Amino acid sequence: MTIPPPERLPDLPVRAVLPSLLAALDAHGTAVLVAPPGTGKTTLVPLALAGSPGRVVVAEPRRLAARAAATRMAGLLGEPVGETVGYAVRGDRKVSSRTRIEVVTSGLLVRRVQNDPELPGVSTVLLDECHERHLDADLLLALLLDVRAGLRDDLRLLATSATVAAGRLAELLGDAPVVTAEARTYPVTVSYRAPARGERPEAAVAGAVRRALSEGDGDVLAFLPGAGEIARTSNLLSTLDADVLPLHGRLSPARQDDALRPRERRRVVLSTAVAESSLTVPGVRAVVDSGLARVPRVDHRRGLPGLATVRVSAAVAEQRAGRAGREAPGRAYRCWAEHEQATLPAYPEPEIRTAELARFALELACWSTPDGSALSWWDPPGEGALAAARTLLRTLGATTAEGEVTARGRRMADLGLHPRLARALLDGAAETGPRFAAEVVALLDAGATLTDVEAELRRLRSSTDEGARRWKTESRRLANLVRGPERGKPDAALVVALAHPERLARRRSGTAPVYLMAGGTAAELPAGGGLGDVEWLAVGEATRDPGRVHGTIRLAAAADEALAVRAAPNVVSEVDEVAWDGDVVARHVRKLGAITLSARPLRSPDPKLVREALLTGLRDEGLGLLRWSVDGARLRERMAFLHRVLGEPWPDVGDPALLSTLDTWLDVSRARRRADLATIDAGAALRGLLPWPAAARLDELAPDRLEVPSGSHLRVDYSGDQPVLAVKLQETFGWRATPKIADGRVPVLLHLLSPAGRPAAVTADLESFWHNGYAAVRADLRGRYPKHPWPEDPATAAPTRHTTRRAR
Template identity: 60%
Template sequence: MLSDVTLDLPVRPALPALVAALRTAGAGVLVAPPGTGKTTLAPLAVADEVTGRVLVAQPRRIAARAAAHRMAALLGERVGERVGYAVRGERRVGPRTRIEVVTTGLLVRRLHHDPELGDVGAVLLDECHERHLDADLALAFAVEARSALRPDLWLLAMSATPQADRFAALLGGDGPPAPVVRASSALHPVTRVWAPPPRPVAAPAGGPVDAGLLRHVADTVRRALRECDGDVLVFLPGAREIAVVAARLADLRAEVAVLPLHGRQRGAEQDAVLRPADRRRVVLATAVAESSLTVPGVRVVVDAGLSRVPRVDLARGLGALVTVPVSRAAATQRAGRAGREAPGSVYRCWTPAVHERLPAQPEPEIATADLTGFALDLAAWGAPDGTGLALPDPPPAASMTVARETLRAIGAVDVDGRITDRGRAVAAAGAHPRLARALLDGADRIGADRAAEVVALLAEDGVTGPGDDLAAAWRRLRAGTDAAATARWRAEVRRLRAAMPRDRPPPTGATGGGTPADGGRSGGGPAGSPGRLTDELAAGLLVGLAYPERLARVRRSGGSAYLMSGGTAAELAPGSGLAGADWLAVAVADRTPGAPAARIRLAAPVDEATAREAGASLLREVREVTWSGADVVAREVVLLGAVGLVERPLRPAPGEVAAALLEGLRRTGPGLLTWTPAARGLRERLAFCRRALGDGWPDVDDAALVDAAPVWLGPELATARRRADLARVDVAAALRRLLPWPAAARLDELAPERITVPSGSRVRLDYADPAAPVLAVKLQETFGWRDAPRIADGRVPVLLHLLSPAGRPVAVTADLASFWQGGYRQVRAELRGRYPRHPWPEDPTDAVPTRHTTARRR
């Protein structure tokens, strides 16, 4: 076949070495930069050497179709003759087809169906460096199939980056690495132009791209058109940004053609962009144009520097496409598109300093994406955890755990992770396992045709159009108001319908299309009863079956804030027509990091009956006797996940109340009790004894009291019914339960509540500081004491606060003898003139103590 092609592309000189390597080793790696012709010439060269069909796997549908058209054109044929292709929902091959270009996802499904690939002589995995999930699986499965079943099968990995060693090792299996063949670059010189925005723009954080950056991209396109010749290829992260920039360039349409290029378009629209044109063009493209595609006529690239990648929030079960800075490797590939046919230029909308901080390589999808479908493919292959497979990177453990739990919940795998019969039916649908589950289970309820329509709506990216109302989008597609979207949707509906088991019983009451005018159920029955569901309820039922954790109930009647059954708060966009619906089945939601709630992007209104039916696995009745934050709450609750449906009061058992009150103590602390002065004083004395005498005395800090509450509060907890009962507890009496008998007998001796002073007064000790108990007493009442008293078996001196006749401290001491010899003289000199009627003896140790403020007369 290669001999039929006269085109001399740079990869051609390397093809004899490549064929020789494949003959010798049966596997190899071809490293060739973009534009060298590896995607088109390598399959032709391999087809000349094998007897079976050559399968060429591409990561994207648009690339698969484009590669097939390019090879067919080189052979002077139409697609479907010696070169054909197969993508989801479309296949063009014939009896003479030798080369079939497929998507990596389709290759994975074929390997599941026929691991031997009996009619295939070679498998070529193109752009394997992009590290999509399906590409990783296709590589791993093909390597094992070749090793175990088809040692004669040729296996070739093709990459545009020089990181070939890891793929060579994987292809080599247990033997030596597969040979690596390198082709020289075909790129013409590309001049780099750094074109950052004149003013700083917000970095992407999961939300919309800064409007200022999109304005700047449009301005940079105008600049490139003025400064350079040829067509301009503009890289933007997604279809929405393409539409915004296209609108800003609308005034140029008389001079140039402004064309979009992205995965949501119809094949014919994509093909038109990939054909030469007779006028100058500006092609606004997503990452689909980074590799495998050649947009003819391009001499200039304008790169916004952003890429859109999948991310999953494992804790909340939310998946989203987020916008991130492009990697340096991807930026190089993008720039190379300007130098395929002639010298060109690349305008990068960032600075050299920013460029140096970009990641070197794009993050592999396995590290960040939802792995539910990936895990099902592994289970279907017979390797639930991927052990022993030639995966470039192992899947993250946390993501795989969540994926397997999801598969078990829908019955697709057993407790050991092995695929079940139901799991095989789910896998056969060729959709995400959640959507496949909704398709299979929803068909019995709303009919196979309507179920396929809803699932196609959710599975086929970009067909829903504007707005967040799923049922409205469904009606638009049935009406055909957007021809391109409708065509893609109907193709997916046909594919899903064909994938469904033929022996399913007809659903009750399902009759096909149409919508009741009243917007409710015809027949008025609840979900599950005979009667046809409206579009809203049918769509909501399918969404709920797929994503039961996203069934959401409005928080406040008529509002736009919701609580999803998975426990995540969610909000509708301002002005949404869905606001006020009591229940929503949320199909698409995402949450910006740091945001308090997820944003609902696509949903259908449902009623409680439908929510209960769709989320039946989340329904549970819970007997709750808990601490609510203010008191004990005793109730029976019917829950749909985190959403409460019904609440009934119940009479709790005493033990349940005690447990709730203990929880209240743990959350609130001992302050939940009423601490009288006597109780506080006793606690302080106990704390002093523990500090002074050791662990034989109970610990009475907050944490210890809470931990020991079943001991010292046990009788009160056994009879309490609410918080108020705890507030009436005699805490002082309860605390004494902490004391063992010997300690209880000596408490008043070791830590006396009061001390008798020389005047005869019994003065209370203050134990607030357990290191230094304080005795505040008037100085005249201590006459006759030579030393301060000691407590705790004489281990701790009491700290005396000696007061003036007016009750104010004049001295603080634990060494009374030293005070009498020194400090007292100064105090006497200062105060006896102020208080002449109070005794101020020269020797207070021999004086008569008194608590009276004036001399008494007989």
């Protein structure tokens, strides 16, 4: 087949810029094409590029888009797919020796580059829809730039984008020229309607679809976040006088093609984000936008990459609305309030910043740059997410401790699965047979409806629904990847444990079915799960629900200790464990992660570990474990007073401060158990914190006792907020002013007592008390204690500790 020249291609906006685009690519070897969706960049450009020697490879972010693009180009040539134009996606490939244009997914092309970086026979790689910032696409761009810099300087790279924010992309491609194609667009009228209180997104979309059909002609394209919402919306629209067609990646190729084909009746196409830019749906005059999208996040329930529902960005909302104005004036119906438009993020977050990076990290290891530092990135991967992914790869045996890929890791990467599932498929096939291992792995990848893995497998094998059909197809594909003899005993728990060794779980003692997983998390088996009262589980899915103490096990298989050790040998350890459990407990422990398999007492534990256990006990239970004499307690109170009043250099001796600095002031080297702590004089240890040389003034600044006019030396109480001196009133006669301590900064609070030692008055201003309060106190005490002296002028009277007669 002869590729038609540009002037014979369909009259789409991109056709006008093809000559300048081809010239720029010939001159620089790289270029960026900016063109909105529906302008022909995915179909016309590869056909134009195929006029030169070598194969053209087009990388698409989605399987559905790859198939659709190949089908469209083959149709323009009047050929079936697989001749001049072919495609390759996971589980499906249509190419031949005559194929000159091959459309592939970004992830598949990453694998090809890894296997043969020189890409023999390929002259040009077109990276389509770069603005979507898919993780595989960002990685592919970085690898191809490295290939072009070191191996293939003749390899032409063309990146296309639907947005004008192409400056950074052109910079990455070596200051590549940017060619822009203007779209022939028609005006689009945008209206807003926020869902009513409690109204689900599906109901809001269904209402907007009915309105769109009644207010104009043409087909309706509605955007929803996922297949589940599409199915529910379809049910709500079942009575429409129109063909309601789903469009998403989980449909069969025939049903996907059916949704893109014009019909005699009006169509309502319910689509995921795949129709934002990767696909053109002809005949659309109205767009309904739920305002929601699914984006990659870590699925903690399955421990695998997953999707989260988020609000769309302003750029995506604009792109969706533009689909209504490609062929004629159109209408866009947005299912949110108009004032919320200003709160949308400007652009979608790149997947490299939000996604789980285990597969990504394995590809970097295969490229001999575990941390990715040798590559040029549009946005570099997050350090935390990449570090977590590299740790997982070491656990699975895919990389060495230094991050270098192992032979096993390369085999895992070749499978194109998440490393967890790749490990389960490889090792599970050897242990249980390829077919059975593939069935369990396909189940783990897709999710389940029942808790018991074995029960879910039986259900899927006997069912004929669409989900079961997809599972069977994927199981067969995976089994073909690890062909071998069907030997070994089927064991679902083993395959699950190979994927999630940290989720091997052992039942805790007690009545509730709570299991401790090797990773340290506790999870509860729901009632009616079908697994009975088993001691060990291999957990495939678990959730952590807000407000619940434990997680909830959603998918698991019954296991035993032997299986756990066999599946997770890297997690098994033997250690001397010295810990605090109300007292020092020293044991030699064999563990599987956080799960104790066996333990025996240690006769001579490491003194350092004993010390750490004792300090842990003090931090847990407090300083009351030590011996506090009266003098030691008073020293602490005096030091606390000086820290409160004077600050540095006097240290903080409150419980939090002392417990956080145990290493600096407390010697527990002679202690071995709880009882030994009670023999340690805490006061003596505390003296080590006294600041020198300031400590020489301790008795001056915070005296233990004060001399009163009678000659008595009485103790000052520092236990409260203010120092207190309890003294009989008669012993203070002649004291004209309240004594002050801490370099005269703090007056002592005087508790003036009766001759019987009972409180008579409280004052921190003795001079004022003599003038204003003493007369009333004197009148009261004279009547009750007539044998004691009660002078009218106490400031000049002689102090005494005795009665009037004894004083004489």
